[in-house]
Amino acid sequence: MSYPWQANAWESIQRMHSSDRLHHALLFTGEDGCGNEGFVRELAESLLCNDPGPQGRACKQCRSCQVFAGKAHPDYLFVGLQEERQAILIEQIRELNHFLGLSRSYGRRKVAVIAPAERMNVNAANSLLKSLEEPTDGTHILLLTSHPASLLPTIRSRCQIVRLPLPAPSQALEWLQGHNSQHPPEKLLGIARGRPLAALELDSSxxxxxxxxxxxxxxxxxxxxxxxxxxxxxxxxxxxxxxxxxxxxxxxxxxxxxxxxxxxxxxxxxxxxxxxxxxxxxxxxxxxxxxxxxxxxxxxxxxxxxxxxxxx
Ligand SMILES: [Zn+2]
Incomplete structure (x- = not known):
């Protein structure tokens, strides 16, 4: 799911999408604890949806949306840290490259997400370069990172960069107040440096x-x-x-x-x-x-x- 402070980023992506200017590789940057994973996931779902509604949002009803909700979409691949691992490995990126080359099962696109992208080790990052340079038609690679400077420059330069913002303090406070936290929202946000989801996590643990x-x-x-x-x-x-x-x-x-x-x-x-x-x-x-x-x-x-x- 995406959040109110991400509305402008969503709109600008939809504008690019509707005028066919959406890059096949998008690098989302922004701080952890602001719901950026939710944004990227929602974008992936909407790109796969067969009948997107207003503002390009996924319809949540078509066959594609149903299998996406069931976490079994054959045209979607998430690449992240495997249990107990500190890095995303080359085998995972090889699997991604293979996935992007397969024919599509449901709709018009295939979407792969890599998060946290800065955790790709050098071999993994190098293996991704070819898919970034020579995209297969109808594929999107969405990378998410809170540390863009830790990515290889060759990766960054092959992606369109989309900055996901921190919410305005009033927006963060309003959002947190709507979640009935046990501790004062101002205190939680102070410790979490204004990052609403990080603040909510502080409250519940x-x-x-x-x-x-x-x-x-x-x-x-x-x-x-x-x-x-x-x-x-x-x-x-x-x-x-x-x-x-x-x-x-x-x-x-x-x-x-x-x-x-x-x-x-x-x-x-x-x-x-x-x-x-x-x-x-x-x-x-x-x-x-x-x-x-x-x-x-x-x-x-x-x-x-x-x-x-x-x-x-
Ligand atoms: Zn749909």
Whole structure:
């Protein structure tokens, strides 16, 4: 499903589509947690639909829409991360290339989605190039990424890029208010940097409590009270990317002086020097490059915590 803040992107794609200018390879970029997967999925469904309605939306009734809803559409292929894998592999892209070459079963098109596209390893990305350069008639490849800079330039240059936006703050708030969250929507959106679906996920899981605890632990350390080995052991099994994202958001909040609704951050803010903020930010960015590599998890967390103890 697509969301209200994606309406302009949807319209511009439909304009291209109706005037036959829709590129066969589209690269959608935008932040995670904004419903971008839903947008791409809905577009795929509408491209396959035999009788699209107003604004090019899928009719949800034709044979194609029915099998799509049943997750069994023979002209649709989703390529993503397989269980326990950190990368999209060349075998998966070979399967995609083969799929695009097969004749169509239902309608006028075949559609393949690759997400998260930046996780294609180099071999997989190179294998995709031929399908991007020499498209089969009636096929579309939709790539989705929140890290376009991590894609090979040769992939980016062969796609039409469509930017999916963050919602306006009022739009995000309105959407979240419609979902009756347990926690105040403003607080959830503050932690999720205005990304509505990420905010809703925070509300429904124990993520909010974890996030608060992480910064309480960090505050203790910065104030010389906590034990770094114990704290690292507590967090070693936690998703490293999530921990990193929390810290980037936290630094941004401190820089903008927007920690009012989060006492645990205000506490941390007191313990660090303003001049150290960008140094911490830079080091966290370096760690981000390593977050998907199989490093010793406890050491990774310990290194991350140590960054906050710099004195400058
Ligand atoms: Zn349909």
């Amino acid at each position: 124990d993520m909010l409590a974890n996030c608060t605890l992480w910064f309480q632990h960090l505050s203790q350390l910065v104030q010389g009270k906590g034990n770094i080995t114990d704290i690292s052991a507590h967090w070693e099994k936690f998703d490293k990317n999530i921990l990193l994202d929390w810290q980037f958001d936290c630094l941004l909040g401190i820089v903008k002086n927007e920690t009012g609704h989060r006492p645990e951050l205000a506490e941390l803010q007191k313990g660090i020097q303003k001049t150290a903020i960008w140094q911490i930010h830079e080091k966290l960015l370096e760690l981000k490059q390593l977050a998907n590599h199989p490093l010793n998890p406890r050491l990774f967390v310990e290194t991350m915590l140590m960054l906050w103890l710099v004195k400058s």
